[in-house]
Amino acid sequence: MNLLKEDLLDLVRKYNVPGPRYTSYPTAVQFSEEFDGTQLEKNYERRRESSNPLSLYIHIPFCFSLCWYCGCTKIITKDRGRGDVYLDYLEKEMQLVSETIHPNAQLKQIHFGGGTPTFLNPEQIRRLGKLINNHFSMHSDVEFSVEIDPRTCSEEHIIALKEIGCNRASLGVQDTNEEVQKAIRRIQPFEVTKEVTAQLRKHGINSINFDLIYGLPKQNLSSFKQTINDVVTLTPDRFAIYSYAHIPSIMPSQKLLNEADFPSTPDKLGMLVHAIETLPASGYSYIGMDHFAKDTDELSIALKEGTLQRNFQGYSTNAELEMIALGMSSISQGPDLYIQNDKDLSTYYNTLDSGKLPVKKIARLTAEDKIRKAVIMHVMCRGEIHFDDISDKLSISFRDHFYEELEQLKQLEADGLLVLVPTGFNITPIGRLFLRNIAMVFDEYLTKARHKSAYSKTV
Numbered sequence: 001m002n003l004l005k006e007d008l009l010d011l012v013r014k015y016n017v018p019g020p021r022y023t024s025y026p027t028a029v030q031f032s033e034e035f036d037g038t039q040l041e042k043n044y045e046r047r048r049e050s051s052n053p054l055s056l057y058i059h060i061p062f063c064f065s066l067c068w069y070c071g072c073t074k075i076i077t078k079d080r081g082r083g084d085v086y087l088d089y090l091e092k093e094m095q096l097v098s099e100t101i102h103p104n105a106q107l108k109q110i111h112f113g114g115g116t117p118t119f120l121n122p123e124q125i126r127r128l129g130k131l132i133n134n135h136f137s138m139h140s141d142v143e144f145s146v147e148i149d150p151r152t153c154s155e156e157h158i159i160a161l162k163e164i165g166c167n168r169a170s171l172g173v174q175d176t177n178e179e180v181q182k183a184i185r186r187i188q189p190f191e192v193t194k195e196v197t198a199q200l201r202k203h204g205i206n207s208i209n210f211d212l213i214y215g216l217p218k219q220n221l222s223s224f225k226q227t228i229n230d231v232v233t234l235t236p237d238r239f240a241i242y243s244y245a246h247i248p249s250i251m252p253s254q255k256l257l258n259e260a261d262f263p264s265t266p267d268k269l270g271m272l273v274h275a276i277e278t279l280p281a282s283g284y285s286y287i288g289m290d291h292f293a294k295d296t297d298e299l300s301i302a303l304k305e306g307t308l309q310r311n312f313q314g315y316s317t318n319a320e321l322e323m324i325a326l327g328m329s330s331i332s333q334g335p336d337l338y339i340q341n342d343k344d345l346s347t348y349y350n351t352l353d354s355g356k357l358p359v360k361k362i363a364r365l366t367a368e369d370k371i372r373k374a375v376i377m378h379v380m381c382r383g384e385i386h387f388d389d390i391s392d393k394l395s396i397s398f399r400d401h402f403y404e405e406l407e408q409l410k411q412l413e414a415d416g417l418l419v420l421v422p423t424g425f426n427i428t429p430i431g432r433l434f435l436r437n438i439a440m441v442f443d444e445y446l447t448k449a450r451h452k453s454a455y456s457k458t459v
Helices: 006-015 037-048 081-098 122-135 155-163 178-184 190-202 221-232 252-256 265-283 299-307 346-355 367-382 387-394 403-414 431-440
Strands: 055-059 108-116 139-148 169-173 207-214 238-241 284-288 289-296 309-311 312-316 321-325 331-333 338-343 359-364 384-386 418-421 424-427
Touching: 006 122, 006 265, 006 431, 037 081, 037 359, 055 081, 055 424, 081 122, 081 321, 108 122, 155 190, 169 178, 169 190, 190 207, 207 221, 207 265, 221 265, 238 265, 252 312, 265 284, 265 431, 284 299, 284 431, 289 299, 309 367, 309 384, 367 384, 367 387, 367 431, 384 387, 403 418, 424 431
Parallel strands: 055 108, 055 321, 108 139, 139 169, 169 207, 207 238
Antiparallel strands: 238 289, 284 289, 309 312, 321 331, 331 338, 338 359, 384 424, 418 424
């Protein structure tokens, strides 16, 4: 893959359009506040009848300071006492949610996201662990991950996380260059990242992910190469290297960034291409879109075996699990219904005080949604489509059901993104840079007026 080839830049110019990241289908844009309790209760009845393993996501919204690039749902405060109040309400929500699940259902996956989960102090972390154990049953082989801001994570935090069962950590790094860190208002010397990584391993949390971002202000190809060189020395198990999503109309803090400092399109593309071309030499497989993992990691194995999946947390080996999400703004993901909690903290609290779950929006999956979801997830996770396999799985004729979409794919084939064969289509190495664009062909909602302002660009 040659960065300087003009045809690759032409493809980026053509396909770099607003589009979903497909951590779900339908996407959050399709969620609606118009629903009645009957839909929710049917979902809870179905859940009570199933003893299948579950995934639990808990959103901790608080951060000590504002990172100007950030698109997460967060509350900026230095008052750690707010964590105690938040835990009080998580306990109320857990009690209500536990009444909607089968008594034999176990948690196979747990994830703390934010915000900054390490905003909580060690004792608050221990309390949260006790709350989970009081209201849910834990699988003996649970994957328990937490997002960590190395700037706010002490050894005592790590000890507390290990005590409650955490076995995977995802560290926000973004970039190691000081000028870039100043531009995004997130000062994090590399020594801080190095020290937290060492402490995690010291205390037995050995599965470690690093999050990086390309396309940030003051970044250039040379500085990004140095960032890659820096982080590889710490040998994390996985990298998530995200394209910076500039949506100031939705994330007002991004208006604070100096747009004149953003890298050029060739430079931004070059950063991703550099990661794809160089990380394999360090033992990392390119999983897809923005994820890389050691060849021995579960994600790499799942990619080779065709079992890789995707959910609201990105690529996963457990995406088939129903996800129950707690905390303000969190999104639960079931087979028939997606449920989002209220994003306003006061309303979230007040609803729980009234003895009700703080549901704000839902998306009910139609039969057509489920068909298209399966196809889109195959594109995102497999890199190929076999018509007969999907036809058998979904009880449709793929060629008939997606006749118009297959016609649209001919243009993508002409541009070298995929190869159509009589039995299906295969995504090319260049096409892997444009997975979102290929998946968009099968998204029936993209003709709606809102999608251009709701999504970041695809490259």
